[in-house]
Amino acid sequence: MPTVKAFVPFGPDAQVQTIDQMTVENDPKRVSMYGRLDFTHDQAGLDKARALSALLDAVVARLEAATALPDHTPSGPNTHPMKNPFA
Structure with missing residues (x-):
């Protein structure tokens, strides 16, 4: 059974x-999921489904507990301007 801490x-x-093969990454602005997760018709599939559901x-x-959600959050990475070291 997958161990889910x-x-x-958005912490x-x-x-x-x-x-399994699905990765979930968390940061204060977004939760990202990628990979593959197969649910087989057995106890292992049920365990994985419960872990994903939780x-x-x-x-x-x-999200429901938030008092005011914006319509959209910028999706780009957090970057800052810097000089080109090769220029």
Whole structure:
């Protein structure tokens, strides 16, 4: 059974959670999921489905608890201007 530790969506500390071959990354502005997750028709499939469900339930609960959500959050990476060292 996959071990799922407490996942705090949009928390102050970056977290990474893995369920089988699916990775979930967390930071204060977004939760990103990538990879592959197969649900087989057995106990292992049920365990993985429950783990993913608990993780998504935490994301939904955190979003629903927010007092004011913006319509959109910028999706680009956090960067800052810097000089070109090769110029």
